Amino acid sequence: MDKCKIVEDLIPGFCDGILNDESRKFVEEHIKECKNCADKIEEYKKINTDENINKEQINYFKKINRRNNVKVALGIIIIILVFLLGNYIYNFTIMYRYKKNYEEISRADNYYFERRENAENSVGIVKVWKKGNKIKREEGLYDDTDQYHLNRIVYETIGSNERIEIDEDDKSATYVTSKLTTSERVLDGLYPNLGVPLSMKSNIFFQLGTPFYGKVEGTSRNGSNREYYIIQYGVITLYVHKDTMIPCQTVGETSEKSFYPNSNDVVKSEFIRKNYYIYNANTVSDEDVNVPNLDGYEKSYKDVEF
Numbered sequence: 001m002d003k004c005k006i007v008e009d010l011i012p013g014f015c016d017g018i019l020n021d022e023s024r025k026f027v028e029e030h031i032k033e034c035k036n037c038a039d040k041i042e043e044y045k046k047i048n049t050d051e052n053i054n055k056e057q058i059n060y061f062k063k064i065n066r067r068n069n070v071k072v073a074l075g076i077i078i079i080i081l082v083f084l085l086g087n088y089i090y091n092f093t094i095m096y097r098y099k100k101n102y103e104e105i106s107r108a109d110n111y112y113f114e115r116r117e118n119a120e121n122s123v124g125i126v127k128v129w130k131k132g133n134k135i136k137r138e139e140g141l142y143d144d145t146d147q148y149h150l151n152r153i154v155y156e157t158i159g160s161n162e163r164i165e166i167d168e169d170d171k172s173a174t175y176v177t178s179k180l181t182t183s184e185r186v187l188d189g190l191y192p193n194l195g196v197p198l199s200m201k202s203n204i205f206f207q208l209g210t211p212f213y214g215k216v217e218g219t220s221r222n223g224s225n226r227e228y229y230i231i232q233y234g235v236i237t238l239y240v241h242k243d244t245m246i247p248c249q250t251v252g253e254t255s256e257k258s259f260y261p262n263s264n265d266v267v268k269s270e271f272i273r274k275n276y277y278i279y280n281a282n283t284v285s286d287e288d289v290n291v292p293n294l295d296g297y298e299k300s301y302k303d304v305e306f
């Protein structure tokens with residue numbers, strides 16, 4: 001067999017130094033005599049070195065690519081952060097204005113507030129008149145035949161722990177002494193509160209947290225062309241007038257359990273509950289809030305916790 005052919009096969013192993021002693025010696029002996037094979041080995045080494053250079057180049061460009069990839073990733077992260085921050089600021093601003101507005105209008109000297117709460121078979125109504133430190137509150141409901149029932153009228157004074165509860169049906173007046181004084185926050189509990197009690201307004205963390213409780217879904221217009229913010233919190237959608245920041249409606253899914261006497265059945269019904277809100281500034285007169293003449297009413301007195 002031609003020695004040159006054998007050596008040719010052994011060149012890569014020879015250059016990488018992985019031949020056994022016998023084969024290595026065979027190649028070394030041969031290239032002493034054969035210039036041709038010696039040249040081939042030199043050439044192979046050279047090409048191998050060229051490949052190393054190429055590898056370095058490839059690594060160099062890979063490094064650049066990696067650096068650029070990091071830059072692109074950082075850019076994307078920054079864009080996302082800016083978007084999230086913008087989104088947060090947008091949501092925070094609107095909800096903060098809503099709460100701020102509540103503070104102002106709940107402390108206003110003269111206002112009328114009404115909440116209509118649509119339950120499944122009835123509409124509950126709360127009406128509040130406030131003038132100075134005097135408050136009149138009326139609670140009633142429309143039943144499923146659209147009959148209005150006035151449950152009671154309450155006259156109270158901010159800072160006082162006494163109030164008068166009037167039942168028009170049986171012409172009675174109850175003079176109530178409570179352990180609590182009537183608060184300036186007359187609208188607490190009546191006013192939609194964005195999932196965070198509005199009374200927590202003073203806590204900066206709750207203020208900063210509002211965008212995590214609620215989200216401004218957008219705006220819409222009604223027939224009169226007034227524009228609303230649509231704020232979603234939990235299962236409740238709140239509509240707020242864009243120009244006044246006053247709530248006008250909440251819509252929410254709700255479920256109620258009914259227990260039937262003489263039966264173990266519990267019936268759960270789900271329905272959409274809608275609340276409507278009205279706030280009018282400076283429309284209340286003294287007549288609205290002054291306790292009327294109660295001659296002829298049956299009077300009683302009681303002490304209560306609340």
Ligand SMILES: [Zn+2]
Binds near residue numbers: 004007034036037
């Ligand atoms: Zn040879």
